[in-house]
Amino acid sequence: MAKLIDGKAVSAKVKAEAAEEVKVLKAGGITPGLAVIIVGDDPASHIYVNNKKKACAATGIHSEEYALPADTTQEELLALVKELNEKEDIHGILVQSPLPDGLDESAVVEAIDPLKDVDAFHAYNVGRIMIGNYRFLPCTPAGVIELIRSTGVEIAGKNCVVIGRSNIVGKPMAMLLLHNNGTVTICHSRTKNLKEICRSADILVSAVGKAHFVTADMVKEGAVVIDVGMNRDENGKLCGDVDFDAVESLASHITPVPGGVGPMTIAMLMKNTVTAAKLQNGIA
Numbered sequence: 001m002a003k004l005i006d007g008k009a010v011s012a013k014v015k016a017e018a019a020e021e022v023k024v025l026k027a028g029g030i031t032p033g034l035a036v037i038i039v040g041d042d043p044a045s046h047i048y049v050n051n052k053k054k055a056c057a058a059t060g061i062h063s064e065e066y067a068l069p070a071d072t073t074q075e076e077l078l079a080l081v082k083e084l085n086e087k088e089d090i091h092g093i094l095v096q097s098p099l100p101d102g103l104d105e106s107a108v109v110e111a112i113d114p115l116k117d118v119d120a121f122h123a124y125n126v127g128r129i130m131i132g133n134y135r136f137l138p139c140t141p142a143g144v145i146e147l148i149r150s151t152g153v154e155i156a157g158k159n160c161v162v163i164g165r166s167n168i169v170g171k172p173m174a175m176l177l178l179h180n181n182g183t184v185t186i187c188h189s190r191t192k193n194l195k196e197i198c199r200s201a202d203i204l205v206s207a208v209g210k211a212h213f214v215t216a217d218m219v220k221e222g223a224v225v226i227d228v229g230m231n232r233d234e235n236g237k238l239c240g241d242v243d244f245d246a247v248e249s250l251a252s253h254i255t256p257v258p259g260g261v262g263p264m265t266i267a268m269l270m271k272n273t274v275t276a277a278k279l280q281n282g283i284a
């Protein structure tokens with residue numbers, strides 16, 4: 001039976017470390033500040049933003065929420081980003097994804113000052129990650145690396161398979177596993193022999209967004225299985241991509257949903273906000 005990877009416990013540790021750093025910064029007169037922009041009424045996004053605010057409060061980070069109506073124009077959104085780029089008490093800016101249809105998300109992300117881009121979605125930061133000389137790591141993939149480390153399983157030399165090629169998770173995830181000396185394969189909707197490739201994985205990361213996508217016949221015995229999916233099953237219950245009940249008996253370690261990768265996303269955001277405050281004050 002697999003050991004459960006406790007995302008809540010690991011994220012609490014990361015947040016506690018960030019809180020210690022905030023204390024030191026505050027003693028030196030610097031309060032890290034995070035601005036979160038949310039556009040529209042997506043209920044899940046509002047829950048995530050609320051949780052980000054709560055994590056900031058618990059960590060000692062100053063936070064500001066900018067909740068804009070769904071009919072906000074691209075120009076209005078860009079003007080807000082510009083204003084926040086210039087605000088000295090704001091060190092991190094993030095735009096909650098997804099934006100409503102009609103808004104150009106990548107243009108908005110590109111308008112964020114790369115030094116304040118705590119999601120690490122800006123092309124400048126993506127490029128720095130690619131060459132392995134980064135300031136921020138994207139929160140979800142960085143959180144996954146912390147979860148794998150918490151198991152004690154070495155990434156170096158392991159066959160790592162990432163299912164999904166999104167800019168937010170799949171691609172940076174593969175890059176971070178590579179930086180940790182994993183042998184990495186990215187699978188996607190056009191991949192042939194998906195089952196066989198997944199079965200070769202010592203570390204399997206699924207970021208597909210489909211309930212029950214990863215079945216037991218796709219998992220090698222003893223594999224570390226990380227579930228980045230955030231879906232609703234046929235009964236409306238929150239679940240990941242992995243058929244947890246079937247895979248649990250095969251894997252050596254597995255993340256639950258909820259309580260696995262999700263809490264890490266927010267914890268790594270706290271860490272990135274602290275890094276941003278240090279960078280902007282010439283400390284890091």
Ligand SMILES: Nc1nc2c(c(=O)[nH]1)N[C@@H](CN(C=O)c1ccc(C(=O)N[C@@H](CCC(=O)O)C(=O)O)cc1)CN2
Pocket residue numbers: 047048094095096097098119139140230238257258259260261262263264265266
């Ligand atoms: N600008 C960004 N937008 C989005 C990101 C991101 O990193 N930056 N990631 C996701 C959403 N997300 C954070 O924004 C996020 C998703 C889920 C969780 C989480 O803690 N999930 C819980 C369950 C929550 C629930 O009950 O619904 C868990 O897995 O235990 C945190 C953050 C897309 N947008």
